Amino acid sequence: MVRSWVDRRRWGRAGRIILAGLTGLVLGLWPGLVPTAQATPSLPARDLALRDQAAAWLGQRLADGGGLAQTDQGDDYVTTVLAILGLSAAGVGGDQIRASATALAQASQRFIGSADQVGVKTTSIAWLILALGAAGLDPTELVTSAGSRNLPADLAGVVRPDGQIGDYASVAGQAVAVMALSQTPAGVPASALDWLEAQPCADPQAAGVGGFGVTGAGACVGVDADTTALVVRALAMAGATDRPVFAAAVKYLVAAQDPFGGWAGAWTGVNTNSTGLVLWALRSVGAAPGLPDLTLALANGQQYIESVSFDCATAGTADAASLGAIAYDSAVRHAPVGTPAPGSVGLVQSTARGLLAYAQAAPGLPAAVSPGLPAGFDCPAGDQPSAAAPGAPSPPPSGPADLGGAGAAPWLWSGGALVVLVGLFLLWRRVERASSAGARRPKAGVAPPDATGEPSQRVSL
8 A cells, every 4th residue: 555655656756757858858859840030041962062063164164265155156245244153153263253254354345345335235234244243353443445434334324214224125134234233332223123113014813923024014925034033133132122023023933933943934944044043033032021931942943953964973974074064954964975065155054054043142242252163073983873864854852841841840840749748747737636635545554744755654564
């Protein structure tokens, strides 16, 4: 009989100890179980390796062309700018960035025309400002054969009363000009942002609502991810994320994502050029009220870029000179050897835009760029990652980026932990009540506890 009372007493103590221990365990784990505010996810090691390999490949192509990207017709200035921005987004190749920007400056007469052509060369001027800025060069003192030019002043001088920048209405061109002006002390005129704000598709029943295209204000024909991405990036760099069109454009981009993670152009299928621009834009968004959670969109977009990269899985099935580059799309990625030619501008352009997907710096802030380029592509024996199935990119990633991972799992764990705590508390209360009842009604031959809480020593066992 004494044993029964002592067992109950021990169970009461054990229950308190178990409850305290499990409570501490759950509370210790709780910060990792509760979802936190949206943040740009860090890249997996494999993505970082592919980024460095693509940067090494692209930097070598620029060096081979004297700093400029090459086509069959000669120098390609816009692709050179994209390559500079791509290397900057990857955070590597500072020396090559500066060399290529210097080469662009030396070719500026052919790229941006003369001082009396500013109205028709606004987009080229804007691209050159961005390239010089990425290289740490001053766009207000561009030395040309015809004299010195202040490129930001050139752009500011062709802002029309309605906010349009330049002689020709172009949403994409306006967005690039806004990016360029956002990096100047004077900033972007409010009228230029107002002009952009009037351009998106405004029909709530249209699939392209919130997106931007090449047509007139409010029109929904020709809305595409490329143009919309440029606008999102421009508004983010200009600090205009509080404008309603910004959130609507971000939502359009998320809705336009292909099930395999990429984005398509206005008249093309899913491709690296569009996907790189969109990821470049979405990585500048950050977290704000009214914006969707971008974790899954960013992860799946990065997965698409990985699926079209010429990595070790292509060794023996692609030109050795292509290893490290990023293909335009899945068809090019799985094309026979020799297609495309390794030095073609198509592969240089897609690699440049693909590198934009790795941008991590906040918009408007200079990226931390190391001076050198990563080592060239190396495929160790026995370390061949599996290739995606020909004709299709890899499926969307699972785990932390999946809806069942970082999005849903924390809430499930939190709810389960709460249920466990409540159950343990109820069990403890039941044991305590049983112990209390036993203490109040001792059985015959069992003395009640003394003041110390222990059974009286008068009890005979």
